[in-house]
Amino acid sequence: MWLESQNRRRTPGGIFFFLVKNDRHLPQGVIKTIFDDPKKKLLEKQKKQLKKKRKRLERQQKNNELKKKLQDELNIISANVQYSKSSEGDSNPPPSPVSESDHEEKMESD
DSSP, X not given: OBOTTSSSBOOHHHHHHHHHHTOTTSOHHHHHHHHOXXXXXXXXXXXXXXXXXXXXXXXXXXXXXXXXXXXXXXXXXXXXXXXXXXXXXXXXXXXXXXXXXXXXXXHHHO
């Protein structure tokens, strides 16, 4: 059987499938069960599982990166705190205010 464009022929099996798919006397449920492909469903299920797994791995990798950044920040903060504590003891105390009487006594002793 020639196609409408007249450039190639249909095979007898192709004609049968065409007639079954377009037969209005057959219920849609029967047509779906005839042309249902279990391999296609299996492939779709596997694709979904792979997509889920990929998302989970990406999320886990992102969490690990964030944890590492957080740990680095905590190390920097703790180092700054330790440095500030150690530098507090090394600094000179502020000068004590000198009263006029103390200043005069020093001048007389010189």
